[in-house]
Amino acid sequence: xxxxxxxxxxxxxxxxxxxxxxxxxxxxxxxxxxxxxxxxxxxxxxxxxxxxxxxxxxxxxxxxxxxxxxxxxxxxxxxxxxxxxxxxxxxxxxxxxxxxxxxxxxxxxxxxxxxxxxxxxxxxxxxxxxxxxxxxxxxxxxxxxxxxxxxxxxxxxx
Numbered sequence: 001x002x003x004x005x006x007x008x009x010x011x012x013x014x015x016x017x018x019x020x021x022x023x024x025x026x027x028x029x030x031x032x033x034x035x036x037x038x039x040x041x042x043x044x045x046x047x048x049x050x051x052x053x054x055x056x057x058x059x060x061x062x063x064x065x066x067x068x069x070x071x072x073x074x075x076x077x078x079x080x081x082x083x084x085x086x087x088x089x090x091x092x093x094x095x096x097x098x099x100x101x102x103x104x105x106x107x108x109x110x111x112x113x114x115x116x117x118x119x120x121x122x123x124x125x126x127x128x129x130x131x132x133x134x135x136x137x138x139x140x141x142x143x144x145x146x147x148x149x150x151x152x153x154x155x156x157x158x
Contacts, residue, residue: 004026004029014032015027021089028077037064037141042059042137043136044059045076047076047134053071053072054073064110065114066111070111076136079110080147083107084152085156087156088104096134097131103120104119122136
């Protein structure tokens, strides 16, 4: 997974180094600019059981700022914004690995350092009684719920 370099972004940015659940790290440049989630968009992606992207629809490509080729085969946490608390993703993984549906508000980081908010639903894909991957569907979030999530997430950050 490639770092987001200063040359990849426009305008003022702050740099972060993220550490993921698998121990990998990534440097990112974050621009404090939101890309509003367009009305009528539905972002869909699928991953294997390790969270590696196996499918992305056109809306996912457009909102993420990555090409299809850059997304497929990468871990879904390529979109992780440093403002998202680790506890939120721990809850997601515990829920879906137990075979249940998870939903919540997520702040995603685009390739260009900007961000967008989604209301995400993640479900296990079960074949012959075994989880073989996960499907995530993201839609436009309620602004009121985004404000509530931002306030909560600030309390969960180190």
